[in-house]
Amino acid sequence: MEETIVSIIGGGACGVATLAELMVQLKISGKHKSTKVLIIEKRRELGVGLAFGTGQQGHLLNTQADLMGIHSFEPKHFSFWLKKNGEDNNPEVKGGNNLDQSYATRRLYGKYIQEQVNRYLNEAKEIGLVIEIIQDEAIDLIPEKGRWQIKLKNGPNRSADHVILVPGTPKPNNFPEFDGLKNYFGFPWPSEPIIKGIPQDAEVSILGSSLSAIDAIKTLTDSGHYGKISLFSLDGLMPRVQPKDESSYGRKFLTLSNIHRIRRTAWRKPKIKELFRLFQQEAENYVGHPIDWKTTERKGIPADQLLEEDIRIAKEGGDAFINIL
Structure with a gap:
């Protein structure tokens, strides 16, 4: 039987979710032994990606735990994981004793994702599904005779029958003319450049006032920053405060x-x-x-x-x- 190659480009949380669902579909259809999966991820670790690789305890998820499951049809999978691991009193779980409605840190969620990675990689070995992890960056896709040539930044090209793109949120490029300036940071992730590059007494201006801006403030203040911080926004609005227990409501008009x-x-x-x-x-x-x-x-x-x-x-x-x- 001819081998089919499926490439997942991006090994962050969405890449892991893609792998999990793909494995389910392949095993159910009996195609797991005739398929090879390539995972292309430039980071050393799978799962955490840019969003959940932060080490800052002040960086929280913006969605409650019972909606953050890695499996699309099992939204409570993450809150079940918290309960199973006895995370009730973990300081990285905010919002009270109800784990379902709690807000965990991005760092803790990254730990959950990595546990799922290890689980599915082990299960792949058990069922005979070949998974190859390539630590590199995909920079181009070239169609060739019904297949795809994946151009890598450092290694040789790889071929695949199917390509699934899950590269995550790209770094914005609003002000390319400022790139390279030591006092300009075009993106708050990862947080290390901000922590190391901004003196604790410096005056900081943040363009935007959304959740990423709040994360940037937490990055600075958690690291001892005491200088003035100003936020600039077109509408001057900050994120709405979310209730711990949302009231249930059945829609009658917007249906x-x-x-x-x-x-x-x-x-x-x-x-x-x-x-x-x-x-x-x-x-x-x-x-x-x-x-x-x-x-x-x-x-x-x-x-x-x-x-x-x-x-x-x-x-x-x-x-x-x-x-x-």
């Missing part, structure tokens, strides 16, 4: 049925205005009365005021905007 009804009766995709109108109906149904939508505007309000109000809302279980979405 797949209503969206399909628009497609079926108008013979077109729904317009953004139509989707937003469904969301408005949903939000007003949630609160039980009409909403003055002008009062929901958050732009122009000082961040500390918004944060105080967001904390209050989160403690009460969230509002329509958090729980419906």
Whole structure:
């Protein structure tokens, strides 16, 4: 039987999830002994990637544990892993005693991912599936006679019948003219260059105010930084505070049925205005009365005021905007 080669480019968390699902499909279909899997990853370790290779305890996942399972149809797999390993009192698990609704550190999640890597690599040996791990960087794909030539940065080209791209989030390149300047950092990951390159008393400007900006602040403050830190953002908004226990809500307006009804009766995709109108109906149904939508505007309000109000809302279980979405 002719061997089929499948290449997974990227060995981070998504690459591991891809490998796990691929192994399941190959074993069920009986193709595991006629298939070879190539995993191409430039880092020495599989699993952690750029997102979960951080050593900073202040870097938290932005999604609660019971939605972070590595398997797409088993979202609670990670929270089960936390319980199985007795992580109830681990300082790297935040949010109280309910592990399902907790927020773990990226570092702890990386440990979970690496355990899954080892498990599937061992299971591959047991079932006779050949997996080759190539520590290199794929820089180009060249179609050739129905197959793919994978050009590597350092090693010789490799061939594959199928290629799955899971390279993760690329480093932004918004200001290439600043690259190489010692006091400019184009990306907060990995965190070591920031820690080593910024004096603790230096004034720091961060472009953006989203979750990555919060991670950058945590990187600095966890490492003893005491200089002024300023955030610059087009909308001046920070991430919403998430409730520990979200209120359950069954949607009645913003549903797949209503969206399909628009497609079926108008013979077109729904317009953004139509989707937003469904969301408005949903939000007003949630609160039980009409909403003055002008009062929901958050732009122009000082961040500390918004944060105080967001904390209050989160403690009460969230509002329509958090729980419906």
